[in-house]
Structure formats: structure tokens, C-alpha cells
Amino acid sequence: MLDINFVRENLQLVKKGTKDKGYDPKIVDRVLKVDEARRDLIGKIENLRSERNKLTKYDVEKGRKIKEELRQLEPDLNAIEGELKNLLYQIPNLPAEDVPLGKDESENIEIKKWGKPKKFGFQPKSYQELGDLLEIIDIKTASKVSGTRFGYIKNEAALLEFALVQLAFDTLAKEGFIPVIPPALINLDVTKSLGYWDAGGNESYYLVYEPEKKEKEPYFYLIGTAEHSLVPMHKDEILAEKELPLRYAGFSSCFRREAGSYGKDTQGIFRVHQFDKVEMVSFIKSQEKDDLKENEYLLSLEEKIVQALEIPYQVTKMCTGDLGHPAARKFDLNCWFPSEKRYRETHSVSTCTDYQARRLNIRYRNGDKNDFVHILNGTAVAIGRMILAILENYQQKDGSVEVPQVLQKYTGFKKITPKK
Numbered sequence: 001m002l003d004i005n006f007v008r009e010n011l012q013l014v015k016k017g018t019k020d021k022g023y024d025p026k027i028v029d030r031v032l033k034v035d036e037a038r039r040d041l042i043g044k045i046e047n048l049r050s051e052r053n054k055l056t057k058y059d060v061e062k063g064r065k066i067k068e069e070l071r072q073l074e075p076d077l078n079a080i081e082g083e084l085k086n087l088l089y090q091i092p093n094l095p096a097e098d099v100p101l102g103k104d105e106s107e108n109i110e111i112k113k114w115g116k117p118k119k120f121g122f123q124p125k126s127y128q129e130l131g132d133l134l135e136i137i138d139i140k141t142a143s144k145v146s147g148t149r150f151g152y153i154k155n156e157a158a159l160l161e162f163a164l165v166q167l168a169f170d171t172l173a174k175e176g177f178i179p180v181i182p183p184a185l186i187n188l189d190v191t192k193s194l195g196y197w198d199a200g201g202n203e204s205y206y207l208v209y210e211p212e213k214k215e216k217e218p219y220f221y222l223i224g225t226a227e228h229s230l231v232p233m234h235k236d237e238i239l240a241e242k243e244l245p246l247r248y249a250g251f252s253s254c255f256r257r258e259a260g261s262y263g264k265d266t267q268g269i270f271r272v273h274q275f276d277k278v279e280m281v282s283f284i285k286s287q288e289k290d291d292l293k294e295n296e297y298l299l300s301l302e303e304k305i306v307q308a309l310e311i312p313y314q315v316t317k318m319c320t321g322d323l324g325h326p327a328a329r330k331f332d333l334n335c336w337f338p339s340e341k342r343y344r345e346t347h348s349v350s351t352c353t354d355y356q357a358r359r360l361n362i363r364y365r366n367g368d369k370n371d372f373v374h375i376l377n378g379t380a381v382a383i384g385r386m387i388l389a390i391l392e393n394y395q396q397k398d399g400s401v402e403v404p405q406v407l408q409k410y411t412g413f414k415k416i417t418p419k420k
Contacts, residue, residue, distance in 0.1 A: 001088045001195075001358050004035055017094035020101060020320040031087045038080045045073050089198050093355035095320045096292075096329040102319025108332070109319070114303065115312030117336045122397045126339040127388040128269075131157070133399045134391075135419040139269060151269035153387070156416040160390065160403070161276065161383050163410035165251055168278040168380040171305055177249040177280065182229035184252055185220040190232045193359040195326030195352070196224075206255050226250030226279035227377040232360050234283065239364040239373065245294065246283040249380060251276070270344065270388060278380040283373045285364065286354060291374050295329055295351045298378035302333050302347045305381060308406045311393050312336040314343040326352045333379075335389040346385045349378030 007014050007028065015025040052066045100109050131137025136157035142150040153161060169179055185208060191197065208220040223229050230250045239246065253276050280301065284294050299315070306313050318330040327350040334343035354372035357363070363370040394402045400417045408414050 001085075001355065002091055002094070003358065004031070004084070004088065007031060007088075007091070008035070014091065014094065017320075018091055020095055021092045021323055021325075022103065022321045023090075023092055027087065027090050031084065031091065034080060034084045034087055038077070038084055041073065041077050041080060045070065045077060048073070089192075089195075089359070092198070092323075092325045093195070093328050093353060095323055096351070096353075098292075099323065099329055100317060100319045103321040104319075105322045107319045108316045108322055110314055110316050111331075112315045113313070114307060114315075115310065115336075117312050117338065118393060120338065120395075120397075124338040124392065125395060125399065127337075127391045129339075130391045130395055130399065130401060133418050134401065134416050136416065137269065146273075149269070149272045150274065151272065153384070156411070156413065157387055159411050159413075160387055160407065163403075163407040164381050164383050164386055165276075165278060166410045167308065167407060168305060169249060169251070171301065171308075172247075172249040172278075172280065172380060175247070175301065177247045180226075180230060180248050180250040182223075182226050182233075182250050182252055184223050184229070184255075186223060186229050186232070187220060190235070190360075191221045191228070193235075193356070194228055194231060195356055195359060196324070198325055206257060222255035223252060224256050225254050225277060225377075226252040227281055230279065230281040231356055231375055231377070234362045234373075235360045237362060238370055239283065239362070241285070241365050244283060244285050244364055244373065245290075248281045250279050250281065252279070269384060272384065275382065275384040277382045280349075280376075280378045280380050282376040283362070283364075284376070285366070286371045286374050291351050291353060291376070292329075294374075294376050295331070295349060298349045298376060299331050299333070302349060302378060302380065306333065306335065306347070309386070309390065309404045310406075311386075311389050311404075313346075324350070326350075326355045328353045328355070335386070336393065337389065338392050338395075344385070344389075346382050346389060347379040349376070351376045 002014065011028065015028050018028060019025045048066050048070055052063060055063050100107070102108065128137070134156070136153065136155045138152035138154060142152050173179060206222040208222060230248050253274060255274055257273065280298055282294050282298065284290050313336065314334045316332045316334065318332065323330050330348060330350040332345050333347035335346045337344050352375050354374055356375050357372040362373050364373050390404060391401050394404065396402065398418070400415055402415050403411055403413060
């Protein structure tokens with residue numbers, strides 16, 4: 001969330017940033033109104049406490065009266081502080097100065113392309129056709145067992161998944177990232193603190209109830225990415241400055257409702273409810289120059305992995321209206337899909353500045369004071385989508401698929417051939 005002092009002192013800037021991201025700037029006025037009431041109440045309470053401290057032992061009746069007034073006012077203060085916190089949560093992180101203005105993904109800006117799409121001497125098949133022909137993706141059985149937007153990844157494709165995981169960890173370990181397999185379940189308080197719920201992002205979480213509990217609120221949430229359990233690792237901690245930058249590489253299964261994607265990618269398994277991913281998370285110092293540098297660094301690692309796979313891609317910079325609630329800057333990396341003749345999103349990298357750190361109270365010792373860290377996240381490999389990109393870009397005329405050379409030492413085979 002934003003610092004209330006920053007909101008007070010930069011009212012028009014906060015309103016503009018909120019509007020540019022597609023939210024109603026009136027929320028900022030509501031925040032200031034509640035904050036004013038809170039400060040008035042704090043003033044009353046402090047005056048009463050000051051008055052009580054001046055009383056002598058003979059002012060028994062007056063002391064009793066002040067005690068009763070405080071007993072009534074202090075719960076009011078707790079309530080109004082809770083209301084202020086909830087309202088502050090609804091103000092999105094402000095877009096960085098270099099983010100282009102735009103209303104939605106149609107106004108994102110392409111900043112580079114790498115590699116040339118292969119020219120096939122035949123009509124390229126879709127990954128779905130290839131998956132069926134090679135018997136490595138089974139959507140039909142998954143629909144029977146689990147429903148739509150699920151698939152069985154099997155045979156050589158399962159081994160291809162582990163090869164991609166190994167490639168990602170080998171790449172990131174050399175860069176000093178700490179490998180982690182994090183919990184796939186997080187509690188309600190952490191879920192709220194990540195900053196996605198306030199923009200309807202709770203659509204990305206599945207509810208898991210603990211049978212012994214009688215409360216209606218779900219006790220756990222399944223993560224939508226390893227970021228959701230990596231970021232809160234240092235909740236309520238003060239890190240040493242020398243520890244920063246602190247970088248993690250987390251492998252996890254990811255679970256998403258995809259409730260807001262009606263009509264999108266209804267065929268195949270490009271957009272699914274469950275998939276595996278290797279995610280990068282960085283905790284860095286609060287300087288803007290460090291923030292931008294780390295953003296570009298994480299993007300360069302994504303590019304390094306995709307270039308090693310020799311798959312053509314495009315990098316786009318998100319406009320203000322497509323940033324999401326906690327992000328101040330975001331890039332997407334989109335791989336080429338020959339059957340569709342277009343680039344599809346396979347990676348993203350975002351900086352959330354200190355927006356999540358304030359909610360989770362993650363700080364670092366900066367000289368004689370404690371500052372909130374800046375937190376960034378990025379996709380190392382969205383495994384399912386990269387398997388699909390490999391199938392399409394490495395397919396042969398006979399329906400077989402060559403394995404990228406960089407993965408062959410992990411898979412132990414160079415080609416996947418049709419079973420039919």
C-alpha cells in the first residue's frame with residue numbers, strides 16, 4: 001500500500017496514477033476523509049491521556065470520567081484505523097514515470113524482438129494436434145477426471161518439464177539465486193497483503209477449507225504462482241543491508257480460477273487451472289535506480305533462458321491500464337506460436353516497489369533508519385506454455401518434434417516421434 005503521508009502530500013499525483021491505472025480516483029478522497037477523522041480522534045485520545053497524567057490522587061472522580069471516555073474512544077480508533085487500512089489497500093501502486101499511458105493491453109508497446117520465426121515447408125500443426133499425435137498431452141482424459149482447462153502431461157513431455165526446470169535452476173543458481181520449493185498454501189492474511197485482491201485478483205485463488213474449523217472464511221488459499229509464498233517469507237522482518245539484493249528462485253505448482261477469462265483459449269491447455277512454474281523474486285534497496293536496474297536484470301535472465309531454447313520472442317512494455325494493482329512497471333515476454341502466427345505471453349517481470357513490503361512489513365536497515373525493501377518478481381519458466389512453444393517451433397513435417405539442444409543433456413533423447 002502507499003504511505004498515508006505520501007498520499008496527503010501528493011494528492012494530485014496519487015489521483016492521476018490511480019486514474020491512469022483504470023481505477024476511480026474518488027477512493028483517494030475517501031482515504032483522506034477517513035484519515036482526517038482518525039487524526040481528530042487520535043488528538044482527542046492524546047489530550048485525554050495528557051489530562052489524566054496531570055491529575056493528582058485527589059482527582060478520583062475526574063480520573064474515572066477520563067478512563068470511561070478513553071474506554072469508549074479507543075475501540076473507535078481501532079475501527080477507524082482498520083477502515084483506513086482497507087481503503088488504502090484499494091489505492092493501486094502508482095505507475096513508474098517511464099510507463100506509457102494507455103487504457104488496456106492494446107496500447108502496450110513493443111520494445112524488441114529476438115529471433116526470426118521459422119519458415120515451414122508445410123502447414124504447421126498446433127500444439128494440441130502435436131500433443132495428440134505424439135501422445136504427450138491428454139486433454140480428453142483430464143476433462144473426464146477434472147473438467148475443462150486441465151490436461152495430462154505425459155511420456156516425453158513429462159521429461160521435457162523436468163528438463164526445463166533443471167535449465168532454469170542451473171541458470172539462476174549461477175547468478176546466486178537461492179533455490180526454493182515453497183508452500184502451495186498460504187493463509188488469508190498473507191493473501192490479502194499481496195495486493196491482488198483489491199483489483200479482483202482473488203479470482204486467481206482457490207479456497208481450501210479446514211474441516212475442523214467452523215468459521216465461514218477459508219483458512220488457506222492455493223497460490224497462483226510461487227511469488228505468493230516467496231514474497232511473504234520475510235514478513236515482519238528487518239533485513240541487513242548487506243543481505244540485499246536477496247534473490248530467490250521458486251518452483252511450484254500454480255492454481256488459478258481463470259474466472260475472468262471466459263471465452264479465451266477454451267480449447268487446448270494454454271490457459272489452465274493448474275500448471276508448474278519457476279518464479280524469480282528479488283528483495284532490493286529502495287533506490288529507484290536499483291529498482292529499474294533489477295527490473296532489467298530479471299528480464300535479461302528470462303531472455304537468456306528463451307534464447308538458449310532458440311525460440312523467437314517479442315518483449316512488450318505494459319501501459320498504465322494493463323499493469324495490475326501492485327505493479328509499478330511490467331514487461332511481458334511473448335514467444336512465437338507458428339500455428340497461430342502470433343506471439344503469446346509466456347513470461348512477465350514486474351516491480352512492485354515498496355507496495356507489498358509495506359503491507360507485509362518487510363524492511364531493511366539503512367544507516368540509522370529502517371526502510372521498506374522494494375520487491376520484484378519475474379517468470380523464469382512457465383513450464384506448460386514453454387512446452388507448447390517448443391512443440392510448435394521444433395515440429396517436423398512428419399509430426400515429430402526435435403528437442404532443443406540445450407535440453408538434450410537433461411532429457412536423454414533428441415526427438416519425440418509420433419506414436420500413431
